[in-house]
Amino acid sequence: MLEINDLKASIDGKAILKGLNLNVKDGEVHAIMGPNGSGKSTLAQVLAGRDTYQVEGGSVTWNGVDLLALPAEERARAGLFLAFQYPVEIPGVSNAYFLKAAVNATRRHRGLPEFDAFDFLARVKAEMKAVGMKEEFLYRSVNEGFSGGEKKRNEMLQMSLLEPKLAILDETDSGLDIDALKIVAEGVNRLRSPERSLIVITHYQRLLDYIVPDQVHVLAKGRIVRSGGRELALELEEQGYGWIGEGGDAAAGAPAGGPR
Amino acid sequence: MSAVASWAADFKARAPALPGANLPWLAALRKRAIDRFGAEGWPTRRKENWHHTSLAFMEEQVFSATGTHADPAAIVARLRAGETTPGHWLVFVAGHHAPALSAIGALPAGARLISLADALAQADDATASAIEQTFGSSDDGDSPAALNAAFATDGAFIHLARGLALEETIHLVFIAGADEASRHLRNLVVAEAGSRATIVEHYPDSGDAATLTNVVTRIDAGADTNISHLKLQQEGELATHIARLDTQQARGAALASHSLSFGARLARHDICTRFDGEGGEVLLNGLYHVDGRRHVDHQTRIEHASPRCNSREFYRGLVDDNARGVFAGRIIVAQDAQRSDAMQRCDNLLLSRQAEADARPELEIYADDVKCAHGATVGQIDDDSLFYLRSRGLDELHARHLLTYAFAAEALARIELPTLRQRAREALLARLPGADALGEMLEELA
Ligand SMILES: Nc1ncnc2c1ncn2[C@@H]1O[C@H](COP(=O)(O)OP(=O)(O)O)[C@@H](O)[C@H]1O
Ligand SMILES: [Mg+2]
Numbered sequence: 001m002l003e004i005n006d007l008k009a010s011i012d013g014k015a016i017l018k019g020l021n022l023n024v025k026d027g028e029v030h031a032i033m034g035p036n037g038s039g040k041s042t043l044a045q046v047l048a049g050r051d052t053y054q055v056e057g058g059s060v061t062w063n064g065v066d067l068l069a070l071p072a073e074e075r076a077r078a079g080l081f082l083a084f085q086y087p088v089e090i091p092g093v094s095n096a097y098f099l100k101a102a103v104n105a106t107r108r109h110r111g112l113p114e115f116d117a118f119d120f121l122a123r124v125k126a127e128m129k130a131v132g133m134k135e136e137f138l139y140r141s142v143n144e145g146f147s148g149g150e151k152k153r154n155e156m157l158q159m160s161l162l163e164p165k166l167a168i169l170d171e172t173d174s175g176l177d178i179d180a181l182k183i184v185a186e187g188v189n190r191l192r193s194p195e196r197s198l199i200v201i202t203h204y205q206r207l208l209d210y211i212v213p214d215q216v217h218v219l220a221k222g223r224i225v226r227s228g229g230r231e232l233a234l235e236l237e238e239q240g241y242g243w244i245g246e247g248g249d250a251a252a253g254a255p256a257g258g259p260r
Numbered sequence: 261m262s263a264v265a266s267w268a269a270d271f272k273a274r275a276p277a278l279p280g281a282n283l284p285w286l287a288a289l290r291k292r293a294i295d296r297f298g299a300e301g302w303p304t305r306r307k308e309n310w311h312h313t314s315l316a317f318m319e320e321q322v323f324s325a326t327g328t329h330a331d332p333a334a335i336v337a338r339l340r341a342g343e344t345t346p347g348h349w350l351v352f353v354a355g356h357h358a359p360a361l362s363a364i365g366a367l368p369a370g371a372r373l374i375s376l377a378d379a380l381a382q383a384d385d386a387t388a389s390a391i392e393q394t395f396g397s398s399d400d401g402d403s404p405a406a407l408n409a410a411f412a413t414d415g416a417f418i419h420l421a422r423g424l425a426l427e428e429t430i431h432l433v434f435i436a437g438a439d440e441a442s443r444h445l446r447n448l449v450v451a452e453a454g455s456r457a458t459i460v461e462h463y464p465d466s467g468d469a470a471t472l473t474n475v476v477t478r479i480d481a482g483a484d485t486n487i488s489h490l491k492l493q494q495e496g497e498l499a500t501h502i503a504r505l506d507t508q509q510a511r512g513a514a515l516a517s518h519s520l521s522f523g524a525r526l527a528r529h530d531i532c533t534r535f536d537g538e539g540g541e542v543l544l545n546g547l548y549h550v551d552g553r554r555h556v557d558h559q560t561r562i563e564h565a566s567p568r569c570n571s572r573e574f575y576r577g578l579v580d581d582n583a584r585g586v587f588a589g590r591i592i593v594a595q596d597a598q599r600s601d602a603m604q605r606c607d608n609l610l611l612s613r614q615a616e617a618d619a620r621p622e623l624e625i626y627a628d629d630v631k632c633a634h635g636a637t638v639g640q641i642d643d644d645s646l647f648y649l650r651s652r653g654l655d656e657l658h659a660r661h662l663l664t665y666a667f668a669a670e671a672l673a674r675i676e677l678p679t680l681r682q683r684a685r686e687a688l689l690a691r692l693p694g695a696d697a698l699g700e701m702l703e704e705l706a
Contacts, residue, residue, distance in 0.1 A: 048651050052643065076653040088648040092666025092673075097702065098652070101662075105653035141666075142648075158652065 001025050002067075002166060002197060007058035009046050016042045018222035019058065024166075027194040031208055031233060032201045034219035035241040040201045041085050043219070044170045048082040049075050062166065076102075077109035079165030083155040083172045085201075090142040095154070098142045099124055103161050124161065130190075131156045132183050148175040156187045167191065168199045173207040185210030205233035220244045263319050264301045268294060271410055279413060280380035283388070289395040293409035300403040307402070312586040312618050313528055313557040315404070321500070323441035325354075327469030332435045335464050336361050339433060342683050347429045348373055354437025355413040355445060365428060370421025373430060376446055379417035387417070394448050394478045401476065401530065404502045408474045411444035415475070418448065420455035422482075429677070433462045434473070436499070442472035449479040449487070453510070456486035458677060463493045463501065465523055470498040473524075479507040481515055483537060488516040490680055494523040494687055497552070501527040511537025511566075518675055519558065520684050521548040522691050527556045533571075534563040535597070546575040547671035547684075549691045550583035551611075557586040564593040564600040564627075573604040576671045577619075578664060578692075580611035587619045589634070595626040604634040609641065609667045661694035665702075 002024040009017040016039045024030050034040055046053050047060065049072030060067040067075060090098070103123075104114040115123065125135060131153045143151050152172050159167055172184055188198060188211050200211055208216070208230060216232040217224045218241075225244060226232065271294045280286040302315035332353050340349065340363075350373060351361040357375035364373055379387050395409050416432045434445060449459060463473065473495065481487050487507075495501050501524040509515055521527050533542050548556045562571045577585040587606045608617035619636035641663050649659035668688055675681040685702075689695035 050647055050651075071656070072647060072650040073653050073655055076651055082651055084648070084651075088642075088644045090645050090648065090663070090666060092669035093662055097662075098649070101654055101658070102652035105655075109653070162652070 001063060003059075003061045005059045005061075007043075007046070007060060008056040009042060009053045010056055011042070011053050015056070016053070016222055017046065020219075020223055022217065022224060024197045024199060026197055027192075028214040029192065029198040029200060029211060031211075031213040031216045031230075032199060032219050033203065033205075033216065033233065033236055035244070038219045039222045040219055041170055044082055044085075044168045044199075044201060047168060048072060048080065073105070076162075077106050079106075079163075081159050081162055081164030081167045083152075083159055083167065083169045085170040085174070087143050087151040087155055089144045089146075091144050093142050094139055095142050096121075096124070096138040099138075099158065099161060102158065106162055124157075127157055127160045130160065131187060132180075133157060149177070149180050152176060152180070152184065156184055159191065160187055163191070165195065166197050166199070168201070170201045171203060172200075173202055173204065181207060182210060205237040208233045218244075264298055267407065268298050274411070278411070279377035280383075280391075283380065283383070285388075285392055286380070286395065289392070290410045293395070293406040296406040297403050297410060300406070303402050303404070309559050309588065310402070312584070313526070313555065315502075318500075321470075323470055323472045323500070325436070325438055325441045325469050325471060327467050327496075327498070329436070329438040329467040329469065330465070332358065332361055332437070332466070335435055335466060336433060339431065339462060339464065342686075343429070343431075343679050345428060345679075347431050349431045349433065350375065350416050351433045351435065352414055352445065353435045354440035355443030357414050358435075361433075368424060368426065370424045371426055372417070372419040374417050376415040376417045376448065377413070387419075390419075390448060390450050390480070391417070394446065394476075401504050401506070404474055405476050405504050408444045408446060408476045408504075411442075411474075412446040412476070413444060415446040415448070415477075418450070418457070418459065420449075420451045420457055420485075422452040423454040424452075425455065426457040429458045429460060429680070431460050431462060433464065434475070435464065436466045436469060436471045436473070436495070440471070441469075442474065445473070445475040447475070447477040449477070451479065451481050451485040451487050453482040454484050455482065458488040458490070458680075460680065461489070461491040463491075463495050463523070465494045465496050468496050468498055471496075471500070473499065473501045473503070475503045477503070477505045479505070479515070481507055481509045481513040483510040484512040485510070486514045488518075488676065490518040490675065490684075491520065491529075492684065492687055493519075493521045493527055493529075495527070496523065497525060497554075499524045503528065504530040505532070507533040509533060509535050509537070509540040509542065512539040513537070514541040516543040516676075517545065518684075519544075519546040519548075520687060521546070521556050521558070522687055524556075525554050529558045530561075531558065532561040532563070535566045535569040538566050538568045540566065540569040542569075542571045543674070544571070544573040544575075545671055545674045546587075547577075547668055547688070548575075548585055549578040549580070549668070549688065550585055551580035551691075552583060553581070554583045555586075556584075559588050559590075561590040561592070562602065564591070564597040564602060566594075567597050568599045569597070570601045571603070573602075574671065574674065575606040575619075576668055577606070577608040577617055578611060578668055579608060579615040579617045582612075582614045584615070585617040587617075587636075588622060589620070590622040590624070591632065591634075593625045593627045593630050593632065597627050598629040600627060601631045603632070606636045607667075608638045609664065610638060611641075611664065657694060658697070661692060661698055664692060665689070665695070665698055
């Protein structure tokens with residue numbers, strides 16, 4: 001269970017999250033939609049432990065633990081995974097090295113024996129097949145020279161290898177063709193289970209045709225301004241975000257239901 | 261003491277016993293060189309290309325061989341164990357050829373690989389004139405090169421006949437030795453048209469004595485030759501290392517220079533090449549790591565004196581603690597060197613707040629149809645990369661070590677021969693903290 005209460009965060013003194021509330025129960029999938037610049041990636045990064053953002057107030061509790069008190073690597077080992085909107089290229093570090101270090105860091109934390117090179121390669125090759133990645137990507141530098149779609153697949157590969165308890169996908173579907181989109185959705189759906197939760201940040205409702213969310217939220221100007229079922233996504237697709245007023249509140253012309 | 265006057269006195273005492281003392285032309289060149297050194301003294305910051313590295317301290321410096329010394333035989337055995345093919349090994353201890361430690365395999369006809377002292381002893385006319393040229397040319401270098409010409413005791417003499425391809429790598433190993441405080445080494449490579457070879461200069465860590473190494477290597481690369489030179493400098497923490505690599509490339513000659521500088525308290529490398537004919541290519545690849553209060557300085561110079569030549573230069577530096585890394589890359593394109601293509605980069609990673617790096621391109625371009633790109637950076641570990649690794653569960657420290665290694669790995673990747681690349685990697689890992697874990701995993705997934 002993830003509980004975000006009145007979360008406020010800023011960067012360089014500029015307030016971005018302005019009192020955000022969100023609860024995600026185990027086994028649930030929540031979609032977060034919203035206009036560009038509304039703070040979706042900021043929320044994702046703050047949850048993952050990026051310390052360039054200052055948390056100004058509020059709390060985040062995950063399974064009873066104060067998430068904000070943990071450094072990024074401990075959150076990851078405890079099972080939090082962020083699929084980056086813009087995965088970083090790291091020249092000189094082979095993907096194989098990176099993936100093995102990541103998997104073994106988590107296994108150590110969970111009290112499981114570390115994979116040796118042989119077991120690791122067997123496992124990673126199987127997962128690569130599932131996300132449609134060629135083996136050569138193992139021996140290339142992390143994300144270096146990968147196309148947008150290849151980077152996103154690499155994120156999905158990491159997600160399936162790390163088997164997170166809470167996965168946050170930040171616009172993983174952006175820039176993907178329909179086949180790649182289906183692969184992402186399959187990866188997510190394989191992961192769905194009663195003890196795992198997912199937050200899917202997306203711009204388009206089409207991903208939600210494949211990953212059916214339990215709840216949809218609209219994030220605008222640093223706050224959740226509306227929440228609803230999956231039908232809210234369709235509504236947004238039709239009406240856009242024009243109804244969100246300057247103050248971040250729903251202004252005149254908001255779709256029926258209005259902010260809660 | 262290494263005051264200028266004491267070198268002059270020392271020269272008088274030693275001159276009669278230096279190799280080639282019986283050769284009047286050489287005696288005259290040595291005399292001229294020591295006079296020049298006496299007149300100029302050690303370079304100070306007033307000289308433009310010594311702006312960041314003063315040798316003024318040398319006046320007061322006492323060089324000494326006193327200290328712990330690793331067993332030369334053990335050093336050579338370790339180096340040889342790292343190779344998968346036999347190679348040709350020419351070993352020098354305390355500035356003198358050590359035949360018992362050397363192992364030169366069967367050389368193809370037309371290849372000569374002997375010590376400079378031996379070459380001088382048997383000097384035929386061709387050899388004598390080649391050697392004369394290199395001693396004469398030290399006028400071009402700074403005063404340490406003159407000091408080297410005066411005192412040079414030994415080094416390698418390599419001659420490759422026309423069209424000869426030497427498959428096995430030549431390894432030159434220079435070990436400080438327990439009985440010389442300073443050593444002056446001079447290597448000469450004469451590669452005739454169409455020949456090819458790979459030559460490695462090893463300066464292994466052989467102890468903690470405050471020694472001086474002063475070396476001049478000259479490569480005469482004939483037309484269409486292909487010469488690869490790699491230098492691995494790993495001298496002890498108190499050593500001073502001053503080196504010069506001087507090459508001349510005839511038409512169509514391809515040359516690679518890899519300078520890996522990891523050791524010594526102060527290391528200074530001057531690396532110069534000149535295109536004397538069209539269609540030449542050069543790669544200057546460099547990697548340095550300094551920590552503590554150490555200092556490393558690379559001064560490179562590429563002279564596009566002929567049209568249609570191509571130079572590629574990549575230097576990377578890791579600078580930690582209070583150390584300082586200096587790079588200046590001069591590229592000169594002569595007026596009639598049209599269609600020259602030059603590209604230079606120097607990137608530095610600062611690993612501590614007190615570390616300092618200076619990277620400076622110096623371009624002098626007199627031709628108009630020229631491609632010339634350059635860039636220099638001094639930065640810290642990238643925050644985004646660090647966070648990405650941490651967000652996958654890697655410790656911050658592990659992530660930092662990995663990114664530091666990765667930064668340097670780009671330079672290693674340019675080393676063509678796998679065994680040399682591996683050797684360079686081990687030398688780098690030996691310097692980086694937390695490298696044990698890195699190295700192990702890099703091994704098994706390679
Ligand atoms: N590193 C940063 N430095 C400065 N401003 C930032 C930074 N990251 C985000 N912002 C600003 O914060 C706001 C929210 O950005 P973001 O969270 O990326 O939005 P979204 O993901 O919803 O498009 C934007 O106005 C953006 O310009
Ligand atoms: Mg975003």
